[in-house]
Amino acid sequence: MTSSPAGRGRPRDERSGAAIIQAAAELVAEGGYAATSIGAVAARAGVGKDTIYRRWSGKPELVYEAVFTAAExxxxxxxxxxxxxxxxxxxxxxxxxxxxxxxxxxxxxxxxxxxxxxxxxxxxxxxxxxxxxxxxxxxxxxxxxxxxxxxxxxxxxxxxxxxxxxxxxxxxxxxxxxxxxxxxxxxxxxxxxxx
Amino acid sequence: MTSSPAGRGRPRDERSGAAIIQAAAELVAEGGYAATSIGAVAARAGVGKDTIYRRWSGKPELVYEAVFTAAExxxxxxxxxxxxxxxxxxxxxxxxxxxxxxxxxxxxxxxxxxxxxxxxxxxxxxxxxxxxxxxxxxxxxxxxxxxxxxxxxxxxxxxxxxxxxxxxxxxxxxxxxxxxxxxxxxxxxxxxxxx
Amino acid sequence: MTSSPAGRGRPRDERSGAAIIQAAAELVAEGGYAATSIGAVAARAGVGKDTIYRRWSGKPELVYEAVFTAAExxxxxxxxxxxxxxxxxxxxxxxxxxxxxxxxxxxxxxxxxxxxxxxxxxxxxxxxxxxxxxxxxxxxxxxxxxxxxxxxxxxxxxxxxxxxxxxxxxxxxxxxxxxxxxxxxxxxxxxxxxx
Amino acid sequence: MTSSPAGRGRPRDERSGAAIIQAAAELVAEGGYAATSIGAVAARAGVGKDTIYRRWSGKPELVYEAVFTAAExxxxxxxxxxxxxxxxxxxxxxxxxxxxxxxxxxxxxxxxxxxxxxxxxxxxxxxxxxxxxxxxxxxxxxxxxxxxxxxxxxxxxxxxxxxxxxxxxxxxxxxxxxxxxxxxxxxxxxxxxxx
DNA sequence: CAGTAATCGAGACGGTACGTCCCGTCTTTGA
DNA sequence: TCAAAGACGGGACGTACCGTCTCGATTACTG
Structure with a gap:
């Protein structure tokens, strides 16, 4: 995950990131990787698409983090x-x-x-x-x-x-x-x- | 590849099938799997999209055959x-x-x-x-x-x-x-x- | 309707023409003009598409004849x-x-x-x-x-x-x-x- | 033309709508109604097809507006x-x-x-x-x-x-x-x- | 009576358009 | 500066028809 670039302006809402991760993990589990579009993740997380692109550069990085970071x-x-x-x-x-x-x-x-x-x-x-x-x-x-x-x-x-x-x-x-x-x-x- | 169901009607042109296979193999080699669209294969093979869908049910089956059937x-x-x-x-x-x-x-x-x-x-x-x-x-x-x-x-x-x-x-x-x-x-x- | 050009070869089957006219009239009545495709007419009449194109040059001529010729x-x-x-x-x-x-x-x-x-x-x-x-x-x-x-x-x-x-x-x-x-x-x- | 439902999100670009209308009117004048496809209008207007479908529900509505709204x-x-x-x-x-x-x-x-x-x-x-x-x-x-x-x-x-x-x-x-x-x-x- | 030729049903052919979905970016209002 | 919302240009999807063509088979006239 990209960290917030500087201390200027409104800080990112950590809850958005968590909601995105959770939404992505759910969608992958429900419909598989191909059916997990950025738009669908954003809609389920109640978040704008840019809020996702601000943190991850694309679907692979997002899904990787959503699915494999929790690993023991x-x-x-x-x-x-x-x-x-x-x-x-x-x-x-x-x-x-x-x-x-x-x-x-x-x-x-x-x-x-x-x-x-x-x-x-x-x-x-x-x-x-x-x-x-x-x-x-x-x-x-x-x-x-x-x-x-x-x-x-x-x-x-x-x-x-x-x-x-x-x-x-x-x-x-x-x-x-x-x-x-x-x-x-x-x-x-x-x-x-x-x- | 699906075979023509019966001897009725105009038979499929084997040259179309061969041109499709070749175009698909070339496109995969040039741009990878994701960049190989059915439309692009059809255009390169000089063929209508239906002529592809008549023979293969989708991109995976087509590309599999184009790439792996030649195997020794x-x-x-x-x-x-x-x-x-x-x-x-x-x-x-x-x-x-x-x-x-x-x-x-x-x-x-x-x-x-x-x-x-x-x-x-x-x-x-x-x-x-x-x-x-x-x-x-x-x-x-x-x-x-x-x-x-x-x-x-x-x-x-x-x-x-x-x-x-x-x-x-x-x-x-x-x-x-x-x-x-x-x-x-x-x-x-x-x-x-x-x- | 175009008449058979000469007396040579197999003569056209009049029943085909009648079946086409009837199928076209039915399809127009059921689904309207736009939904009346040549292919659908041929299928319902139990006829090949060429058998239609041999008699009429296109959908407008066919439908015109199917719908308006019966007029009193x-x-x-x-x-x-x-x-x-x-x-x-x-x-x-x-x-x-x-x-x-x-x-x-x-x-x-x-x-x-x-x-x-x-x-x-x-x-x-x-x-x-x-x-x-x-x-x-x-x-x-x-x-x-x-x-x-x-x-x-x-x-x-x-x-x-x-x-x-x-x-x-x-x-x-x-x-x-x-x-x-x-x-x-x-x-x-x-x-x-x-x- | 459908109006944007609320003031939320990016507003529709009026220039896109105007370009679409103009392209549609030109294509109708040049090739007639049947030859005026949504894709061709989009291409001439320099616009994606969705941008048309977002404003009009189909070709009839679009062409009607392009052709008859300017009426005195x-x-x-x-x-x-x-x-x-x-x-x-x-x-x-x-x-x-x-x-x-x-x-x-x-x-x-x-x-x-x-x-x-x-x-x-x-x-x-x-x-x-x-x-x-x-x-x-x-x-x-x-x-x-x-x-x-x-x-x-x-x-x-x-x-x-x-x-x-x-x-x-x-x-x-x-x-x-x-x-x-x-x-x-x-x-x-x-x-x-x-x- | 064999040959020739047009017709038949069937369906493949190259092509065009459809309307939908998603991409990654941009542009608004508001916090 | 970030946020939600959603418009944007672009491109692929799989389907439906178009009008033409190519099959094997059939059905008549002709030499």
């Missing part, structure tokens, strides 16, 4: 094993992406980010940054335990995890099997030769 | 090892998805397929079916060699491969590193030795 | 007075123009005839010719009785009669008052005593 | 006789309907008004109201002079005048003879038994 960033528990830690991490990804609004928004959102040059580069950062930080922490702990070597391919693992979860949830729309996170994590742990 | 279905070589075969398969996925029109179309296309209820179910079929067949063949050969156990998680592997490739190519827009296919394949081969 | 050309009774004869003539105009299909078709039909250069000149002929012949006969009888002078302004009277009837029926859609014909005729009879 | 409502001169006054009135009708844009628009316009139920009733009001007011004034003056009795059939006379003029100008497309107005007026004056 709670630290993952230390389960004592790499596979346990990784399962917990993948499970948190699954939960984040399978929330109704997130699942409804994800494909369209990724498409708009991928189509806009100035947004392409930020996809990994915005969508995967929290997961990446936790993945690095998990790998660090595993290294300290002696479970893994150094120089693990963090980005490859991250894309693989995210890709697998994205294809299951965002694309096919299936409810995730309860052991999905465990199976993915197990495969990856073996795959990176953690023994 | 050549059989993969038998390299003698699971890792070699899998590398070849992932490499073919990388090449299919990194063709200019395909890379430009993929995110928007997946988003539209995911958003339309009647198309959601077909995503795995339409986008991944050829890859799945080849994956099954690769696993069969590996099983005959004694490299793997039976009951390998085909769909899990497929989603993982596709997800990893999709995130690298479709989303980030980066040119694929030359060894990307090998690294993904290596990770998966090790990963599925588990159960 | 029965001779008017000799009532013994100019006013009586003229009332009968105007009444026949009223009846012709207030038939459901005619009233529904007339404004659109006149508009299309007026807009097409090759049809403009024929309006008076096609729409008013039978009325004109009867008007001349009425005037002749009145002259022989000594009721009128010669050189009556036939076309002026005809336009005036037709215009008054057209405005009442075609335009306003009102049901004609029972004495409408008598009042118009009375006014005209008095009016033409001048010069 | 100047009071008619008092010539001292009913026949003179009526001639002046008919002459003003002739001039109004024989302006290029009006003559080109009239048949199609009447057809569309007659075909649309919500417009039918307004034809007399919109097209003939100014003429009717002047006709009443003319009759009043004649009554004060003692030329006519009371209870003259205003609507009958009006339809007759309008019908005669409409058939001469709108339908046949002929240039009006110089004495057309005088002849029509003379006939009507006699017809209503003004002595």
């Amino acid at each position: 960033t709670a630290d993952l528990p230390d389960t004592g094993t790499l596979e346990g830690d990784l399962t917990a991490l993948v499970q948190s990804l699954v939960e984040e992406f399978s929330a109704p609004a997130a699942a409804a928004a994800l494909p369209g959102l990724l498409a708009d980010f991928a189509a806009a040059p100035h947004l392409r580069a930020t996809i990994r950062t915005r969508f995967l940054q929290p997961a990446k930080e936790r993945l690095v922490a998990v790998f660090d702990r595993a290294g300290q335990r002696g479970e893994t070597s150094a120089n693990l391919p963090v980005d490859l693992v991250l894309d693989t995890l995210a890709g697998a979860v994205f294809f299951h949830l965002g694309i096919t729309g299936e409810r995730p099997a309860p052991d999905l996170a465990r199976r993915i994590a197990a495969m990856i742990v073996k795959g990176i030769e953690a023994r | 279905t050549a059989d993969l070589p038998d390299t003698g090892t699971l890792e070699g075969d899998l590398t070849a398969l992932v490499q073919s996925l990388v090449e299919e998805f990194s063709a200019p029109a395909a890379a430009a179309a993929l995110p928007g296309l997946l988003a539209d397929f995911a958003a339309a209820p009647h198309l959601r179910a077909t995503i795995r079929t339409r986008f991944l079916q050829p890859a799945k067949e080849r994956l099954v063949a690769v696993f069969d050969r590996a099983g005959q060699r004694g490299e793997t156990s039976a009951n390998l998680p085909v769909d899990l592997v497929l989603d993982t491969l596709a997800g990893a490739v999709f995130f690298h190519l479709g989303i980030t827009g980066e040119r694929p590193a030359p060894d990307l296919a090998r690294r993904i394949a290596a990770m998966i081969v090790k990963g599925i030795e588990a159960r | 050309t029965a001779d008017l009774p000799d009532t013994g007075t100019l006013e009586g004869d003229l009332t009968a003539l105007v009444q026949s105009l009223v009846e012709e123009f207030s038939a459901p299909a005619a009233a529904a078709a007339l404004p659109g039909l006149l508009a299309d005839f007026a807009a097409a250069p090759h049809l403009r000149a024929t309006i008076r002929t096609r729409f008013l010719q039978p009325a004109k012949e009867r008007l001349v006969a009425v005037f002749d009888r009145a002259g022989q009785r000594g009721e009128t002078s010669a050189n009556l302004p036939v076309d002026l009277v005809l336009d005036t009669l037709a215009g008054a009837v057209f405005f009442h029926l075609g335009i306003t859609g009102e049901r004609p008052a029972p004495d409408l014909a008598r009042r118009i005729a009375a006014m005209i009879v008095k009016g033409i005593e001048a010069r | 409502t100047a009071d008619l001169p008092d010539t001292g006789t009913l026949e003179g006054d009526l001639t002046a009135l008919v002459q003003s009708l002739v001039e109004e309907f024989s302006a290029p844009a009006a003559a080109a628009a009239l048949p199609g316009l009447l057809a569309d008004f007659a075909a649309a139920p919500h417009l039918r009733a307004t034809i007399r009001t919109r097209f003939l109201q100014p003429a009717k007011e002047r006709l009443v004034a003319v009759f009043d003056r004649a009554g004060q002079r003692g030329e006519t009795s009371a209870n003259l059939p205003v609507d009958l006379v009006l339809d007759t005048l309008a019908g005669a003029v409409f058939f001469h100008l709108g339908i046949t497309g002929e240039r009006p003879a110089p004495d057309l107005a005088r002849r029509i007026a003379a006939m009507i004056v006699k017809g209503i038994e003004a002595r």
Whole structure:
């Protein structure tokens, strides 16, 4: 969200921003990303369209913030094993992406980010940054335990995890099997030769 | 593509269909998925809009066919090892998805397929079916060699491969590193030795 | 209606022409002139569009024939007075123009005839010719009785009669008052005593 | 023209409305009513289609206003006789309907008004109201002079005048003879038994 | 009696216009 | 300066018809 540029003039009403976020999240959950137009968000939030454009530069940024910012960033528990830690991490990804609004928004959102040059580069950062930080922490702990070597391919693992979860949830729309996170994590742990 | 219902009336002109496919592929490659409108395709193909809607029910179906139907279905070589075969398969996925029109179309296309209820179910079929067949063949050969156990998680592997490739190519827009296919394949081969 | 050009080849099926006329008249009566498309006429008549275009050059000609050709050309009774004869003539105009299909078709039909250069000149002929012949006969009888002078302004009277009837029926859609014909005729009879 | 419902929001730009009116009048004069599409009007006026639909509900209303609103409502001169006054009135009708844009628009316009139920009733009001007011004034003056009795059939006379003029100008497309107005007026004056 | 030719129903063809929706910007009044 | 409201130019949508054309099949006259 863009911050108010200066202290001059009438300050922005924080309640407008909150109402916009809520309206956007509701519309995404109800009708999907494509049906969530800026005009509809403004109407539901009781706000003018400019009030939205003043804060966000477009629909992708707004919906991203409406849908993904609420995500938990709670630290993952230390389960004592790499596979346990990784399962917990993948499970948190699954939960984040399978929330109704997130699942409804994800494909369209990724498409708009991928189509806009100035947004392409930020996809990994915005969508995967929290997961990446936790993945690095998990790998660090595993290294300290002696479970893994150094120089693990963090980005490859991250894309693989995210890709697998994205294809299951965002694309096919299936409810995730309860052991999905465990199976993915197990495969990856073996795959990176953690023994 | 819908086939003409019966032999009655004037038959559809195959050249129109071909011109539409070509125009759609060009426009996707030039301007991306969002900028490829039915009207623009019609204008470039020298065709009326109805001639497009007669054959395809909308932009997603048209662009899918324009971009992905040309895909190679050549059989993969038998390299003698699971890792070699899998590398070849992932490499073919990388090449299919990194063709200019395909890379430009993929995110928007997946988003539209995911958003339309009647198309959601077909995503795995339409986008991944050829890859799945080849994956099954690769696993069969590996099983005959004694490299793997039976009951390998085909769909899990497929989603993982596709997800990893999709995130690298479709989303980030980066040119694929030359060894990307090998690294993904290596990770998966090790990963599925588990159960 | 265009006649079949020569005796060679398969002769036209007269039943097709009749079915087209009937379908056109029905559609005009049901939905009005604008809703009567050539395609709809063809579909209802169980006929291909070309079978229509082979016989008529367009919608105006077809609808004109469908709606106005059935008109009575029965001779008017000799009532013994100019006013009586003229009332009968105007009444026949009223009846012709207030038939459901005619009233529904007339404004659109006149508009299309007026807009097409090759049809403009024929309006008076096609729409008013039978009325004109009867008007001349009425005037002749009145002259022989000594009721009128010669050189009556036939076309002026005809336009005036037709215009008054057209405005009442075609335009306003009102049901004609029972004495409408008598009042118009009375006014005209008095009016033409001048010069 | 629909007025902006309240003082809220950006007011409509009068120049847009004026440009639309002018473009519509030009297109009607150049190509006739049928060739005057909303899209073409918008393009010539340098305006979006919505800007037209915001002000008028369709082509008939727009063209009516473009073509007939400019009409003179100047009071008619008092010539001292009913026949003179009526001639002046008919002459003003002739001039109004024989302006290029009006003559080109009239048949199609009447057809569309007659075909649309919500417009039918307004034809007399919109097209003939100014003429009717002047006709009443003319009759009043004649009554004060003692030329006519009371209870003259205003609507009958009006339809007759309008019908005669409409058939001469709108339908046949002929240039009006110089004495057309005088002849029509003379006939009507006699017809209503003004002595 | 075979050949030729026009007609038939069907529906595809390139094209134009429709009226609606949304985009992102601009312009008003009011706080 | 921000706010709600809504007008603005622009562009895409999917549908409906236009009048022409191309099919395979049928039905007559002609040589």
